[in-house]
Amino acid sequence: MDDIMALLAIDTATPTLALAVSDDDGHVLAAFASRIPKMHATYAHPLMDEMLAVLSLEPQDIRGVIVGVGPGSYTGVRIGVTFAKVFAYALDIPIIGESSLAAAAFALRTHCGVVAVMWDARRKSVYSAVYRVQYGTFQEVLAEGKREIAAFMTSLAQVVQKDEAIYLVGDVAKAIYEQYASTFLLHPLIVADETASVYAEHLLALGYPELCTKMQSREVGDHGKDAHVLVPRYLQLAEAEARWLEKRRGSTGNESE
Secondary structure, eight states, X not given: OXXXXXXXXXXXXXXXXXXXXXXXXXXXXXXXXXXXXXXXXXXXXXXXXXXXHXXXXXXXXXXXXXXXXXXXXXXXXXXXXXXXXXXXXXXXXXXXXXXXXXHHHHTTTTSEEEEEEEEEEETTEEEEEEEEEETTEEEEEEEEEEEEHHHHHHHHHHHXXXXXXXXXXXXXXXXXXXXXXXXXXXXXXXXXXXXXXXXXXXXXXXXXXXXXXXXXXXXXXXXXXXXXXOOOOOSSOOHHHHHHHHHHHHHHHHHHO
């Protein structure tokens, strides 16, 4: 492709490895998504190279990056964010991070109702957030967080409006539907997606306005700073770190006795 300026979107926060490339107007040129558990680090770079080759593009043709910053798998989030930061820093191009939960909900932006995204965070907890969609508009109404399922459903009941449809999205959506359908009898309760997945074309569409603003407002040489300050949204400690802290607290407690 001649004289094209391209944008890259990547998300590895879930079991789905998602990549997309668009032109500088945000029109998707190619997108890839595959559920390759625990192989994101192995395949992300080769798959990006393959996508660019199919489009007759070089890495230097990428002028901006949008990355899903989680929450999700601790290792998965770290892989995607690190990949995107190194890529953006090396080319001195702007980079922005978007919530992976928001990107999953953004797929339903042309619907009407609220989208409740919930991904299993273990121990009866979920990474969760709620967004209101109305034929193209998109608004966060419950901020992302790690919550116990019961607490999340209580919060959902408080933000949903009369007769408003509720779209459940995530790998625990079906189980929650079966458990809570009777609680939301006055609302259409719809399981819209039973997986914890982000598709990069939705991530790209979500982050495109902010990325364009950053591309237009920053000077060349400033974009490396963007890569340094971008951080993942883990929302919880890695399991190994949590165990270490718990063990250390136990040791400290024994020493003080």
